[in-house]
Amino acid sequence: MNDNTAALFAGNRTTLGDYHANHFGWSVTNGVGTITLDRPERKNPLTFESYAELRDLFRQLAYATDVKSVVIHGAGDNFCSGGDVHDIIAPLVDLPMPELLMFTRMTGDLVKAMRHCPQPIVSAVDGICAGAGAIVAMASDLRLGTARSKLAFLFTRVGLAGCDMGACAILPRIIGQGRAAELLFTGRSASGDEGFAWGFYNRLCEPGDVVREAQSLAFDLASGPTFAHGITKKMLHQEWSMSIDEAIESEAQAQAICMATNDFGRAYRAFAAKTRPVFEGD
Known part of the structure; x- marks a missing residue:
């Protein structure tokens, strides 16, 4: 390898096995990177900080040579309850338009980063999967659920449109226009059985097995081409x-x-x- 090639690789290849995440869990085993949304006492909500760090991690994954697939799951019995009511919703009420747009663009950039990283992403969804949590699952490439999974795009419940973080573009392509419209207009919860029947989940697992099965699937993908x-x-x-x-x-x-x-x-x-x-x- 000559110096010019080494310089090219240095700018376009990295490893993330030793990356330390500050706002969620992160580990790499056998080519599978695992993200753990780790605030179980609050059903694993997202914060300004975790949004930004997740966005930046998925951007870095485009250059990672040691991560071949990714699993996302929540600690405890829930996937993610969405944006934290106290840490995000309350401050947003008082922010002026430029800062509001800064926030909505940041959340959308997370979905863009997930869609543009080359690694297949598998979400292991148990319990509550709501708001931005539902978006993270939606933006993944494959989704495993459980019978007790509760999928809800809650934006209309807080006076917002259902067109959040690409939902109106991506969700209809997964479950169909009519079903997506129902969930986005009403904000109601869809059961695990509904989500599976509609094609949102690739399969349903027992709650105690969903993370293991997601990691097994991700390992199979990491072992492939x-x-x-x-x-x-x-x-x-x-x-x-x-x-x-x-x-x-x-x-x-x-x-x-x-x-x-x-x-x-x-x-x-x-x-x-x-x-x-x-x-x-x-």
Whole structure:
């Protein structure tokens, strides 16, 4: 590696295994990064600080070489109750417009960072999953729930529109326009069974197993062709605004890029040898 290549890598590659989070739990094991929303006494609400730190962490994940997939869960029996009433809602009432827009753009930037990081994100949703917590689950790539999960987009309950953090764009694509409209207009809670039947959850688990199953799924993803997984995630996001012809051409280009990776060759050689491929993400 010459000095110029080293400089390129230094500016575009990092590791996050030793990152210390200040406002939530963070750990990396076997390529799986785990975020724990860790205020169980308040049902794990978000604060100004945790919003910003989550946004910045997901931005950094775009450059992380040691994190191949991500799990998000809440400590205790709940996922996330949304923005903290005392730490966020109360101050917002008295803020002028520029600062209000600063806040809403920050929360939206969290969703953007989640959608643009290449790692698949798996949310393990148990108990309360409300407001911004419902958005975090929505912005994930895969969601595991439980029968006692309670999904609620509560914005209308506090006098706000349901169009928060991309909800009106993303939620209808997951559960359909009519069902999304019902949840966003009414703010009512959807049970775990409803969420699964509507396609919000990929599957339901026992409460005591949901985090373990999410981590198992994330480990399977981390063991796969992670460069190709990043391309899949990017195309799932970008093709929302493409015509069919544009999407087919974009996928042709994306698949040709994947065919040039070492993982593609590894998969063929393993198939020919009747063994399981060991992917390395390059």
